[in-house]
Amino acid sequence: MSDTHAQSVAFVRETEIPQQPPPMLESGAVKWVRENLFSGWFNTIMTLIALYLVFKILVGAAPWFYNGVWDAGSIRECRDILAGKTGACFAVLVDRWDHLVFGFKYPQDAYWRPLIAFLLLLVAAAPALFGKYLPRKMLILTAIYPFVAFWLIWGGTLWLPVMVAASIIATAMVFRLVEGMAISTRQILAGAVGLVSGLGLAWLLFKGAGELVFIANNIGASGLSIVPYILFWAAGIFTYVCFIPMGIFVGYAIYQSAEDGGLVTIVTALFAIYFMLAYLLGPVSGTLNSIIPLELQAVPSRDMGGFMLCMILGTVCVSLSVPLGIVLALGRQSNMPLIKGVCVVFIEFVRGVPLITLLFVANVMLAYFMPPNSNFDLILRVIIMITMFSSAYIAEVIRGGLAALPKGQYEAADSLGLNYAQATRLIILPQALKISIPGIVNVAVGLFKDTTLVSVISMFDIVGMIRGPIQQSTDWISIYWEVYGFAALLFFVVCYSISQYSQWLERQLQTDHH
C-alpha cells in the first residue's frame, strides 16, 4: 500500500488539517444580530420600535435615579434638596433600613443574630442544593441548621432546640430498631402501638368534644347567634359519640398494617416524637438551662418583622410544603380508600379557599380551637396555614409528574421485587420530581411573594412595615415608589435566583443526551 502511495501521490499529508474558523459573517455577535434582530423587514421594524421604546423609558427614568437624594431626614427635607427637580428620595431607605429589614420591634442589639442566621442559611442550603459537587457529609450542616437558626432568631435557651434535635434523633433510632425487628415482634408491637394510639385518639377526641361544647356554651352565653351555638353543640356531641369507634378503628388499622411493617414503624416513630415533645421538652430543657445556662435574649414572635419575616416564612414554608406535598400526592394515588379520601378532601378543600381566608382563620379562628390557656404562637399558626396552602398546590404539581411516568416504570420496579417504599423512593419519585421541578418552583416563587399577605393580619412584614410605620409616619408620609420599588427589588432578587437555580437543576438532571 505505502509503495503505491509513494509512487502515485506526490504528497501525503501526515496530520489532519486543523478546523478553520467559520467566516466572520457566520460567527459571533454579527451573526447573532443579523439572525435575531434584522432577519426580515418585519423583524427589523419591530427591533427599531423596541429600541426606541427602551430608549424613551431610559431617558424618562434616568433623572429620577441620578437626581436621587440619599441623605435626608424626612420627605420635606428631600423635596427641599431636589428643589423642584424630578428625583427619587432614596433617603428613606437609609433612614428606615433597619425597619425594612428587621421590623420595628426586633431589638437593635440583636440584629447580628438574624444576619448570621441568614449567612448560615447560604452555607446550609448549599449541600442540599448543589449535592453533586459537595461532600455528602456536609448535609449534616443542613440538618443542624433549623435548630441553630431558630435559636439565633428567637433566642431563649439553647437547650430547647437541642432537646428537639435529640428527640428527632431518638425517634430515628426507634425507627431503625423497629425496622430491624422480626415480623412477629413487629406484630406484637403493632398491636401495642395500635392500642395506645387508639386510646390516645379517643382521649384527644374526648377532650376536643369538651372544647367544642365549651365554645358552644361561650357563644350561647354571649347571645350572639343561634346557628354557631347549635353547630358547635352538634359537633361536640358528634365527637363524643364517635370517639370510641374512631379510636378502635385507628388502633385496628395500625394493628392490621403489621403485615408490611412500614406504617407501624412510622406511627411508632411519630408517637415517640409526640410524647417527647409534649411531655419532656419544656421541663427538661428548663432544668438543663438552670444547671448550664446557655441563653440569648428571647424575642417573641410578634416582634419579628420586615423582610426578615418574609424570609423566615418563605424558607420554612417552602421546605415544609415540598415534603408534605409529596406525601399528599402519593396519598392521593394510594389504593387505600381512607388515605386517598383524606388526601383528596384536604387538597380540594385547601385549593378551594383563598390564602387570605386561611390567614384570617390562623389569626382569629385557630385561637378558638386551642385549649383556653395555651398560647399558640402566631408565626407558627401562619406557617401552618401557608404550608397547608402551598403543599396542596405542590401535591397537584407532583401528581402531574407521577401521572407522566410511563406505567412500565412501575412494572419494572415491581418485577425486580422492589417493595412500595423502595420503588417510590428510588424509581418513581426521582423521575416524578424531576418532571415537576418547574411547577414546584412556580409554587415556591408564588408562596414567597404571598408571604407579604400576612400584612393584612397585622403582622409587620416588609409590606406591612411600609404601609404602616413608614408611610404613616410624619417624616415619610406618602412616600411610595422608593419603598415599594425597594421591596420589589428584594423579592425580584430572591425569586429570580430561585428560578435560575431551578433551570440549572433541570439541566443537571438531564440524562437523555449529553
Add this chain to the structure above:
Amino acid sequence: MAEAAQMQVSDEVAITIQNMNKWYGTFHVLRDIDLTVQRGERIVICGPSGSGKSTLIRCIKALEEHQAGSIEVDGTLLSSDLKNIDKIRSEVGMCFQHFNLFPHLTILENCTLAPIWVRKTPKKEAEETAMHFLPKVKIPEQADKYPGQLSGGQQQRVAIARSLCMRPRIMLFDEPTSALDPEMIKEVLDTMIELAEEGMTMLCVTHEMGFARQVANRVIFMDAGQIVEQNEPEAFFNNPQSDRTKLFLSQILGH
C-alpha cells in the same frame, strides 16, 4: 435444530399452571390455562394480538392476580400472600417490549439497584456481578452511560442483563424485539439464544419464528385467552392441527 437437541430439559418442574382463569372486570381474558414447564425448557408463545399472551406472562410473574385455578412457580404457590409474591417477583426475571430501563440511573445502577435493595448484596459485589453480565450481553464500557444514550437493541440487552443480575432461574420475555428496528433484532435474539444455550428456563412471547425454530423445544399458540395448540417447533410449523393456527401461521409467514 441440532443445537436445540443438545440443550438439556430436566425432569424437574419449574412452573405448573392448573385450570387458571383470569378476568379483567367482566372480560374473561384467560380461560382454563393448563401448562407445565420443565426446568431448562425454552417455550415460545405466539398468537394474535389481544389473545392474552402478555397477561399469561404477567400472571406467572405475579404482576397480575388470577381469579381461579393455581400457579406454582419453583415450588411456590402464588396466592395473595405478599411474601410469596415478593419471592416470585425477585426470582423470575422479566423483559418487556419497551425495555423499561430506569432513565435516571446509569446502566450500572440499573443493574445493581435490585440486588442491592432487594437481595441486600453489598454494593461492590453487586457491581462485580453487573460487570460480569454486561459484557455477556455485549454492552462493554457503557456502564456509566444513561439508557437514553443507548440504541434500542442495546437497551433491551441491558434490560436482560438487569434481570440476570438477580440470578433468576426462569426468564420471561414479552415481545422483546417488537419495538426494535430490524437490524437490532438480531443482536437481542443472539443474546437470548446464548441464554438458552446455558440452560435457562425461558418463556418467550415472540413472533420471531426463526428464533422459535432454532431455540424452542415447544411452541404454544394462544387465541382468545386459550391455549389452542402446542407442539415441537418442527411439527408446529409443518403440520399445524387447528384451523386457527393455520390461519395465524399463514398470516405471519405468508408475507
